[in-house]
Amino acid sequence: MIDQIKAHVATLLRDKKIAGFLGLIEKNGHVAPHLFRDADALDGFCLGDRHAAGDARYPLNKTLGTIARAYPDDTFGVLVRGCDERGLYGLFRLNQLDKKRVVPVGLGCPGDLALACECKKPFPDSLVAGDQTPAPAPAQVADMENNDLAERFDFWTGQFLKCVKCYGCRDVCPMCFCKECSLECEDLITKGDLPVEIPVFHLTRAMHMADRCVDCGLCDEACPSDIPLRLLYKKTAGIMDTEFGFTSGLNKNERSPLSQMGPSK
Amino acid sequence: MTVLSQMLEFTGIEKERLRARWVSSAEAPEFVEEVNDFINTLTPLGPSPLKATLPAGKDEKAETA
């Protein structure tokens, strides 16, 4: 699987289709993001599978944004899983990346990872290696909704109280790029105060991500308090789907219902 | 609104507690009716469960907000 991707990337680099390939490297005993520039120097390239599939993923699209802004005329390749590619489509839509300047190199996720993520599309369109795992049936949101209102309130209040306001969920998010963040708007959120405003802090972010979140789960993994943020955003995404028939990143040329004016349903 | 009210319900807060209406400044009767209706909705629901989560000293702010 890894050899297929390596060969594909080597060809892209040799044919000068891309100026560099943003992927992952194993060095110093750790997995790190890396920009591969030479077709003959792909040693150490890895897929972010450390102890289990996809347990050492990084927000590569975010880094791609940084590099692309500094080198707007160059084309870059980037390692994508299903969620990362949905993220790319979203970033194209939001004019954060130029789709003519990005070559996704796709990796399909194995069934157990897709199931743990309840992924909507566990393999990218640009599949180079890996399985075409079908999307598993979602259950986590429904499980939460089986609890009554008071139980849900107690659960989420308990979770939100754990928040240490590290802003890691925002900082790690590949879909967060605003220069002015609503989580730093002092009319909404008091600076440096704990506990956070419940549920304002977390719902502000959930609302802001409604048409962006691609359910990659990096926020969940980055949260030092283990707040199930992903479950919260899964619900937001679910509402967007039932109400507006919109799923972030599912289609290449999507438009967000939240950026269209008109009478509400 | 559509999304937020459902998110509130998901996190255990009655969605009836959230309401947004557009009422012109020239429509006083509509405004009164709307506020009265909102009060009639809120009274049976009782105080917000969120109040109990506020640390001491923050109550004041919540009431005036």
Added chain:
Amino acid sequence: MEYKTTLTTCTYCGCGCNLYLESLDGKLTRTIPCKTSPVNEGKLCIKGWNVHQFVQSDKRLKKPLVRKDGELVEVEWDEAVAFTADRLKTIHGKTGGDSIGFFASAKVTNEENFLMQKFARAGVGTNNVDHCARL
């Protein structure tokens, strides 16, 4: 075009979270928590997430400051060290070791902190040792 990730340890406290400092063409762009670190498992606190910022900050002190006539003035290291040694000696001679306190830092290595407390206890003769990471 030089993109680099440098594996390092957070300097803010004694936990020792591993993180990558991401740089593009020699300038730091971002902090990324190290996913494979057994210490922090891909998580950071708000200080750690912003650890790249103070390195390139204009407000960063690059030279020691000595108060002269009520104003802090930038001086060379030799002068600052000579001044400090001189004052420590004077105070130590006048009122003894316990009138001096030593404040260590979590931003330096264990070895440097060891040296400092050794200097305080064995050299100056005081147990007045504390540190900034009393979190």
